[in-house]
Amino acid sequence: MLGAILGDIVGSPYEFDHNNYKHKDFPLLSEKSHFTDDTVMTIAVAVGLIAGDGEPRRTFGEVQSEMRAWGSDYPHAGYGGMFRGWLHTRDVKYLLLGF
Numbered sequence: 001m002l003g004a005i006l007g008d009i010v011g012s013p014y015e016f017d018h019n020n021y022k023h024k025d026f027p028l029l030s031e032k033s034h035f036t037d038d039t040v041m042t043i044a045v046a047v048g049l050i051a052g053d054g055e056p057r058r059t060f061g062e063v064q065s066e067m068r069a070w071g072s073d074y075p076h077a078g079y080g081g082m083f084r085g086w087l088h089t090r091d092v093k094y095l096l097l098g099f
Contacts, residue, residue: 001046008038037077044070 013032014021048066052059071079071087079087 001042004042005035005039008036008042009033012036035077037074037079037083040070040074040077041067 010028010033012034013030014026015036044066045063047070048063049059051062051066068087071077
């Protein structure tokens, strides 16, 4: 989990780099480095998995609940349009399908 978060932060300055930067000579951290939606949701999923305690239905609900809570706490982390819609919807069909 820590590797995923560190990778997210290290790669954040290049995430939408249209120059397709592929060199190995870059700083691991810079003033442009920051966490993104990937870090926020990685933490949310981890918390939900722990809270679900291995029981599938409970885990499914806990992960969704944590994703919504963390998404609400960090609304500008960089979510895509469809996912942002899921975070904010109250449509039961949309919620049951999970997207």
